[in-house]
Amino acid sequence: MRFEEAQRIKNLPPYLFARIEKVIAQKKEAGVDVISLGIGDPDIPTPEHIIKEARQQVAVPANHQYPSSAGMLAYRQAVADFYARRFGVELDAGTEVVSLIGSKEGIAHISWCYLNPGDTVLVPDPGYPVYSGGAILAGAEPYYMPLTAEKGFLPDLAAIPRDVAKRAKMMFINYPNNPTGAVADEKFYREVVDFAKQYEILVCHDNAYSEVAFDGYKPLSFLQIPGAKEVGIEFNSVSKAYNMTGWRIGWAAGNPDVIEALGRFKTNIDSGQFQAVQYAAIAGLTGPQDSVAANNEIYRERRDLVVDGLNAMGWQLAKPKATFYIWAPVPKGFTSASFAEFVIEKAGVVITPGNGYGQQGEGYFRISVTVPKERIAEALERMKKYIGKVEF
Ligand code: PLP
Known part of the structure; x- marks a missing residue:
């Protein structure tokens, strides 16, 4: 059959x-x-101190039961502390951070929270395929924003037709960028915040490579930009910073309404991440760097x-x-x-x-x-x- x-x-x-x-x-x-x-x-x-913490936590019976799908408060607090230390961004762990089973999971699911069939979503081209994949699964239509060498692989917001900007509900951006390796400065993020406010667009910034940088360069968080929390969220994970791609743990942080919606979506479709893995991620985020x-x-x-x-x-x-x-x-x-x-x-x-x-x-x-x-x-x-x- x-x-x-x-x-x-x-x-x-x-x-x-x-x-x-x-x-x-x-x-x-x-x-x-x-x-x-x-x-x-x-x-x-993965660094040894993270593995050691995971080994200990796997043996703890309390970790063998269903976790909460939003993630332990201790995990979300570790993410908030990381944002304060690394970016100078204040986050409320209880309402502005949600755990994810890897950031890929949240990137795919955010489209289900905010896009109705036929809605328009702005997606970078070239881009990590999950932005368009999640949107297509939700029945939405990606409008591809070209990233060209001439523009430093940043989308040219002024080149997006007004009617497209007006009907767009959501926008994905990703710096440091996969696949181009390009980075974005504060000026670009400020333009994104202004654009999002003007057209009432939810910004989803993917910061998966925030810790993989060279020659003294330190990538920014989108949430550092004044007004960013009003218009968006940021995805990240411990995958690339601590060599933990197989552990599957990440987060979304930022606008509390959007974080709540993503959390509500998740309570309906998954049961969160194994707590021993959350403890391991805490060890990564709070331990020696x-x-x-x-x-x-x-x-x-x-x-x-x-x-x-x-x-x-x-x-x-x-x-x-x-x-x-x-x-x-x-x-x-x-x-x-x-x-x-x-x-x-x-x-x-x-x-x-x-x-x-x-x-x-x-x-x-x-x-x-x-x-x-x-x-x-x-x-x-x-x-x-x-x-x-x-x-x-
Ligand atoms: N975002 C980008 C741009 C990526 O390249 C990747 C993985 O390669 C991810 C997100 C997903 O990472 P993870 O689900 O492991 O957090």
Whole structure:
């Protein structure tokens, strides 16, 4: 028997990394020593003090029962304390923070809280695919805001047609940015707050890479901007800062009405995150932070290796100030897909085709520096051998 899928599921494109995983598996089966610079998943283990706390908490019977879906107050307070310490932002843990089973979960579900079928949502292109995926599942229609090199990969708010801005209910932004590695300054966030106030748009800022930054640069929180809490929320998690992608714990913080709605939605569809994992995240957020600096030093070294290596082949890339991504144009004669295919076929190296992040990603590819530097050096050696000098 074959069951007919709901239209909303049919409307979803296949998830980018599910496709890439398939290609990797096929190549490995064929005996290729594949180096994957594809998915952005930290390869460095979770710091020991966090694991120790989790081990202890797993053994505590009180943690074996259903948690609250909003998260323990102690966890939400740890998030609030982190915001105070790191960004100088005051948050009320009880009403302005909600726990998430990874920020991806909340990013997907916020659309269900605020978008009716047919509503318009402003989504960056290229962008993390969950912004449009969650909106499409809720029956809404993404309006894609182009992120171009000329504008520093920031959306040009003035270029959004007035009728679109007027009907838009919600907007996603994400800095430091996946996939471009771009960062945003206070001026940009102030423009976003003004725009959101003018058109009554709920802003959802995704700050997943707030702690992955280099060369002395410290990313901002959207919530630092005067008026931001009136118009929006911010998503983040412990995934990238403490190498905890597999633990699945994050948060949304900001506007209390929006946090309450997201919390209400969650009480109806999930039962929150295992408390032992919440305790582990508390240990990350409140414990020693030297692992964050150590990680960043590792990523910085790898970033330099990739950027210098590609530039020696003919690229002209600047070094991104944050994230573990390098976003680069494909050489002359290639599309995103044909270049990614060429590189895996010839060199056994997986790169992510830019068009997987949206139409504006066409003509680009993304490299993630989440593999050891020896493997990156090997990947660059192979690329040099099979691609040689490039032109644009
Ligand atoms: N936002 C962005 C831009 C990401 O790249 C990712 C993961 O790669 C996430 C959110 C989700 O992170 P998590 O669900 O682990 O918090």
